[in-house]
Amino acid sequence: MISMKELAQHCGVSVATVSKALNDQNDIGESTKNKIKKAAVKLGYYPNAAARSLKTNRSYNIGVLFVDEANSGLTHEYFAAVLEGFKVEAEKQGYDITFINRQIGTQKVSYYDHCKYRNVDGVVIACVNFDNPEVIDLLAGDIPVVTVDHIHENCSSVLSDNIKGIQSLMEYVYENGHRRIAYIHGQMNTAVTKARLTSYYRFMESNDLHIPDRYVLEADYLDVSQAMAYTRELLDRKDPPTCILYPDDTALIGGLNEIRARNLRVPEDISIVGYDGSRISQLLNPKLTTIRQDTAAIGMQAAKKLISTIEKPKTTFTEQIIVEGELLKGESVGKANI
Structure with missing residues (x-):
């Protein structure tokens, strides 16, 4: 992995020009911008997470609150597949994922406090008891939230049809x-x-x-x-x-x-x-x-909606996104014997 300074030297431009190109600013030419972006990919340049966080005031970290009452955890096939779809889209857009819980080391904390401790930009909530006071507090807080398979007036939700x-x-x-x-x-x-x-x-x-x-x-x-x-x-x-x-x-x-x-x-x-x-x-x-x-689509839509809410809070609507499923006719239904 190379530094921004090394990338600038390779392209024969200043560090400031590299920064402008990678942030899609309009005061440099498109040809220069494309040249720098291609070089960044070829040479394996990745912006420093801490520096990017300071500049954008975002951590690029998304919380996942997943509490399965059946205690099947990530072996829960449906929600595990939804979270995989979520993870793929979030990582594609440059975000990492942190699982939210009630504990930091040996200290008990609320879900909201754990989100603050981890400095997440937003949270996706799936498969929890939405009557839990701590979940209610998180939904009522100032952290952007998207729910999966649950409708809440304070946030957007993604649901199977x-x-x-x-x-x-x-x-x-x-x-x-x-x-x-x-x-x-x-x-x-x-x-x-x-x-x-x-x-x-x-x-x-x-x-x-x-x-x-x-x-x-x-x-x-x-x-x-x-x-x-x-x-x-x-x-x-x-x-x-x-x-x-x-x-x-x-x-x-x-x-x-x-x-x-x-x-x-x-x-x-x-x-x-x-x-x-x-x-x-x-x-x-x-x-x-x-x-x-369609678990992949449910997860992908949840990630897209949450990231849009994080990055464009003034222009992102609160809405319910419905994802259609597919009837598999199988062999377990026969003609009725009445």
Whole structure:
């Protein structure tokens, strides 16, 4: 890695001219500017982070607040993929990433204080309890924030199109003759679940489909044992469903285990659908019918929006960015046997 002075000597210009070229100032010619930029790339020049921070009053460091209630951490396939998309775009625009927590060494601190300690320019918040007072304080503070899969009035959010996702699943299930459609959904305290559940009820209502009591059940996301228990309850009914929707592809495995324990076949005896389009969903036998969420696009859009909010606060709107998913028809939905 070379210094700015060495880059200037190589190009036969002053250090000031190099600085102006690399900062896209208009008082030098385009040919000179392009020559310096090409030389910087060729010779491996990178601006000193401390110097750049002093000049721009930014750290070029973004905080990531990710607290998974299921304690799966970065093995959480959906959010890990979203964060990878976020990381790729942030690094492309010259930003580093720091994970935010409640601790500095052995000292307990708030999320907000940790952000201040790390001097982050902004924070992306994903997969947390948004009713947590510390999260509320961070959202109400002076640090730019973008949320993933959660809507908050103080900041922009990036969300998968959960309404359209459930609608697409329901339409496909309905086209295959299913009318007794049960739904084991995720926790009700999330915007994701509320959107999906509303879409389910709306579809059932618009098609004049009756929903028996206890056909709609709440389970934790990624919880295989709860999904298994509720599948058992549904299958023990006098009017069991012909199709069951699950909160995610992982939880669905619990339902699949219960179905097979009864010597029932998917999809010949009962149909099942998941959500997320995880890698495992297409490795199972049969392949799952599910919604593949565009995790790379969700992460990329979150990074773009947050960096725009950091760099152009006066001209960046607070908005909800919706990213569409894709219906994977798989092999787990068959013709209804009614």
